[in-house]
Amino acid sequence: MTESGSSAPPMGLGLGSRLSFMMFLQYAVWGAWLPILLPYLANHLGFTGAQIGNIFAVGAVGAIIAPFIAGQIADRWFATERFLGLSHLVGAALVWQLGTFDSYDEFLWFSLAYSIIYSPTLSLTNSLAFHHMPDRDRDFGKVRLWGTLGWIVVGIAVGQWLLHQHTPAGADADVVAAAQEAGRADAFRLSAILGALMGVFCFTLPHTPPAQGKQSSATAEALGEIKRQPLLTLFLLAVPVSCIHQFYFVHTADFLSVMQREAGGATDGAFARIFGAGGGGLMTIGQGVEILVLGLIPAVAKKASRKTLLAVGLAAYAGRMAIFASTTSLPVLMLGVALHGLCFGCFIFVAFMIVDEQTTGDVRASAQSLFNLVIVGIGVIVGSKIATGVADWATTDGGVDWTKLFHVPMWASLVCLAFLLVAYPNRSRVVEPTP
Secondary structure, eight states: OBTTBOOOOOOOHHHHHHHHHHHHHHHHHHHTTGGGHHHIIIIISOOOHHHHHHHHHHTTHHHHHHIIIIIHIIIIISOHHHHHHHHHHHHHHHHHHHTTOOSHHHHHHHHHHHHHHHHHHHHHHHHHHHHHOSOHHHHHHHHHHHHHHHHHHHHHHHHHHHHHHSOOTTOOHHHHHHHHHHHTTHHHHHHHHHHHHHHHHHTTSOOOOOOOOSSSOHHHHHHHHTTSTTHHHHHHHHHHHHHHHHHHHHHHHHHHHHHHHHTTOSSSSHHHHHHOSSSHHHHHHHHHHHHHHHHHHHHHTTTSOHHHHHHHHHHHHHHHHHHHHHOOOHHHHHHHHHTHHHHIIIIIIHHHHHHHHTSOGGGHHHHHHHHHIIIIIIHHHHHHHHHHHHHHHTEETTEEOHHHHHHHHHHHHHHHHHHHHHHSOSOOOOOOOOO
16 A cells, blocks of 8 residues: 555444444543543632642553553453453543543542553444445544544533533522532533443454564564654654643533623523534534545545645644634634644544554554553653643733733644654654554
8 A cells, every 4th residue: 555545445334433433432421520530620620720730640641551551451361442442441430430520530530440441442433434444544433533523422412511501590600510520520421421332332342463573562563663764753643642632622512611601691692592502512613524524534635745734733733723823703713713623633633544554453552552642641641630730820810811821832833843844754654554
């Protein structure tokens, strides 16, 4: 296979449907609670900025452990679909408990346990899908967009639930805000239900047995492969880009909630009727654009280089943060939210494609887990601490200076774009897929 595609046979309807539903549930489980986590911790449970940063940080520990546990198991010892099923069933029990805690220590330690169980499943669903697809360029976008759709559905569902079940009629703004903050606990319960469903469904996925590789340690073999270009540049960019990405998920729901209330649209108006309350629903506009981008990737990837697509993603990161830093107009802010589709689709999604096509078949699960380690593990830990620290720096007696806060990731995005243009090779080889 090359960047221009191949003449592989079409993916069957049955296989495509199963892989698509897998992605839908995988990201619905995560999307139910992640966008509302910071306002829930800060505004309802009353945790400090440092405590919230710690919770976001331990939430990424699982991604660091994943290559050494999940990647090794799936590449060498255990069928991927069985590992996914067991992980999601255990994870469902853990995430249910997160909606019941009000103490920092309990929330912190259960978040750590859940991270160790859930994080490896992100890269393993990718590797399972890549394993069975006839053509990664043509097929992965069509399958992965269902993960984005799952995120959208649960985001709007949580927003509507908050609006209709946790918004007291006729109450003043403070009472409404408090009720909605408390109601966010239901998002963890929804995630648990979806996780249990995902766990059972995984046992019906195509059998994906472990492979026999050149070395007994799949992780060691994968590490050897990522030392060469373009993977080296991609992995170096992954940490700062993940930090920038984390700014979005840490602060945007709270930012949009404030903007929505100040615009008088927290309980009424077009945005509330469609997306509900709490900010998380509004963020699904970005996932909507993401679906369009992922749908276009198969065609665009045959014409545009990987470097060009990555550059578009980084430019979108900078543009989004520039919009957030420069206006309080809710309709204009939605343009910034919409740029999330280009951020994710053109950088993170394409990056996972590059990892797959630049590594040999017997270590692809481990290579995906290693990239997950960097972008969802190390990057999230560092990004969470930076994002909460910058928020403290940008907070005065009058509240958060959003302009000051969002200028930080905007300039960081531009630096990453410049590094990409200089360091990423214009052409690179592609490893042929293993039959």
